[in-house]
Amino acid sequence: MDENIDRTLDATGLNCPMPLLKTKQALAEMNSGERLHVMATDPGSWRDLDSFVALSGHAFASREERDGLFHYVLIKG
Structure with a gap:
């Protein structure tokens, strides 16, 4: 996981x-x-x-799924 994180958002348990x-x-x-x-x-x-990333001007630094938990690192455009 990327060490240069400015903010973390815990959206676990939330549905679409x-x-x-x-x-x-x-x-x-x-x-x-x-x-x-x-x-x-x-x-x-x-x-x-x-x-969202494809349309927004933001970018993924990384994204992965581990044991049912999805991790995304987005770079604000």
């Missing part, structure tokens, strides 16, 4: 569309270039965040 909405809210409060680590348990978050 809440992980995406919470991610959008967190990124709105951050500066360009900062990194957000999102943790989620909703499998739909993989698709939702993939679509």
Whole structure:
């Protein structure tokens, strides 16, 4: 996991569309270039965040699934 994290968002236990909405809210409060680590348990978050990043100008530094927990590190565009 990336060590250069500026903020962490725990979206575990939240169902679609809440992980995406919470991610959008967190990124709105951050500066360009900062990194957000999102943790989620909703499998739909993989698709939702993939679509969001493709359309938003933000980028993935990494993303992975480990034992049912999804980890995303996004870089604010």
